[in-house]
Amino acid sequence: MTRAAGLGVRGLTVRFGDTVAVDAVDLDLAPGEILALLGASGSGKSSLLRGIAGLEPLAAGSVTWAGEEVRGIPVHERGFGVMFQDGQLFPHRDVGGNVAYGVHRLPRADRDRRVRELLDLVGLAGYEKRAITSLSGGQAQRVALARSLAPHPRLLLLDEPLSALDRALREHLVGVLRSTLKATETTAIYVTHDQDEAFAVADRVAVLIDGRIARIGTPSDVWRSPASPAVATFLGYATLLTPDQARDLGWPLDRPLDGQVVAVGPDGLVPTGDARGVAVPVLEQIDRRGYVAIRVTLPHGAAAWLKAPGRIEEPTLRVTLDPAHCAVVATDA
Numbered sequence: 001m002t003r004a005a006g007l008g009v010r011g012l013t014v015r016f017g018d019t020v021a022v023d024a025v026d027l028d029l030a031p032g033e034i035l036a037l038l039g040a041s042g043s044g045k046s047s048l049l050r051g052i053a054g055l056e057p058l059a060a061g062s063v064t065w066a067g068e069e070v071r072g073i074p075v076h077e078r079g080f081g082v083m084f085q086d087g088q089l090f091p092h093r094d095v096g097g098n099v100a101y102g103v104h105r106l107p108r109a110d111r112d113r114r115v116r117e118l119l120d121l122v123g124l125a126g127y128e129k130r131a132i133t134s135l136s137g138g139q140a141q142r143v144a145l146a147r148s149l150a151p152h153p154r155l156l157l158l159d160e161p162l163s164a165l166d167r168a169l170r171e172h173l174v175g176v177l178r179s180t181l182k183a184t185e186t187t188a189i190y191v192t193h194d195q196d197e198a199f200a201v202a203d204r205v206a207v208l209i210d211g212r213i214a215r216i217g218t219p220s221d222v223w224r225s226p227a228s229p230a231v232a233t234f235l236g237y238a239t240l241l242t243p244d245q246a247r248d249l250g251w252p253l254d255r256p257l258d259g260q261v262v263a264v265g266p267d268g269l270v271p272t273g274d275a276r277g278v279a280v281p282v283l284e285q286i287d288r289r290g291y292v293a294i295r296v297t298l299p300h301g302a303a304a305w306l307k308a309p310g311r312i313e314e315p316t317l318r319v320t321l322d323p324a325h326c327a328v329v330a331t332d333a
């Protein structure tokens with residue numbers, strides 16, 4: 001039998017009493033790959049991550065690395081690293097002491113070099129002697145990342161590592177995180193409920209709904225074909241249209257919809273700016289950075305948002321669908 005490289009998860013099930021938190025999940029991860037586990041609160045992301053780490057007992061299933069079962073192996077001997085939302089740094093050690101924690105057996109010079117390399121990678125060169133209490137939240141998470149990577153974990157499991165930080169900092173640090181994981185060729189699973197973060201960090205995204213992987217693929221594949229109305233809605237396709245409703249809004253006749261719905265993305269409904277399209281009442285207008293968000297009522301009665309370059313003076317606006325920013329989704333997926 002050939003041994004699969006990387007992580008193999010089969011039928012992984014985690015239960016809490018009668019609650020099935022993770023429901024028979026199968027998952028493969030190639031060495032060096034970053035997978036984002038994306039899902040709403042309570043969808044089972046942390047339970048799956050903790051199940052893989054060995055921090056949560058499995059009701060069923062197996063976890064292998066390079067084809068070897070790790071289920072019976074104690075957490076700290078699996079060669080897996082874990083990083084949480086609160087990086088859990090040791091306040092009595094300085095930054096260098098924290099990063100060196102998992103590599104204390106290395107000779108001094110090697111250890112110092114490893115600490116220096118990692119602090120450099122996370123953008124904190126020269127911070128070795130800084131006290132943990134003097135760090136900002138973002139700096140602390142970068143130190144936590146460097147500490148998790150120091151012992152060369154074969155798999156790094158990150159549970160919402162940036163969720164305590166504000167949005168601007170998260171957007172910056174997600175880039176630091178991805179480049180650091182890639183530079184160290186680390187295989188990683190990254191749990192988040194934030195769609196933008198998942199898409200920015202990962203090679204592949206798995207969308208979890210009710211403890212199951214509802215869709216897995218590259219960020220662009222998952223976005224272009226979300227596979228089910230539930231996944232589309234979770235990803236941010238705000239409106240789902242039946243074939244008749246879509247055709248009323250200008251869906252092209254040469255794109256038949258057979259038992260499918262049209263999921264309208266954030267740019268899927270557009271003002272025509274001329275006599276084409278359907279006139280819809282304007283309900284509300286909100287100024288955003290670079291555009292105005294306009295809420296309208298669609299012909300079948302549902303409300304939807306669209307973007308316009310400026311405020312609309314008239315009570316109605318002519319709109320049409322832009323198929324390039326819509327996804328066609330099977331209803332029974």
Ligand SMILES: Nc1ncnc2c1ncn2[C@@H]1O[C@H](COP(=O)(O)OP(=O)(O)OP(=O)(O)O)[C@@H](O)[C@H]1O
Pocket residue numbers: 016019020021039040041042043044045046047048193
């Ligand atoms: N220790 C526990 N005891 C009982 N039920 C639990 C426990 N941990 C999680 N659950 C339940 O298991 C399900 C999945 O929870 P989990 O924390 O894995 O979801 P999540 O997607 O990580 O959510 P969040 O984003 O809010 O952290 C939920 O219904 C939750 O209430």
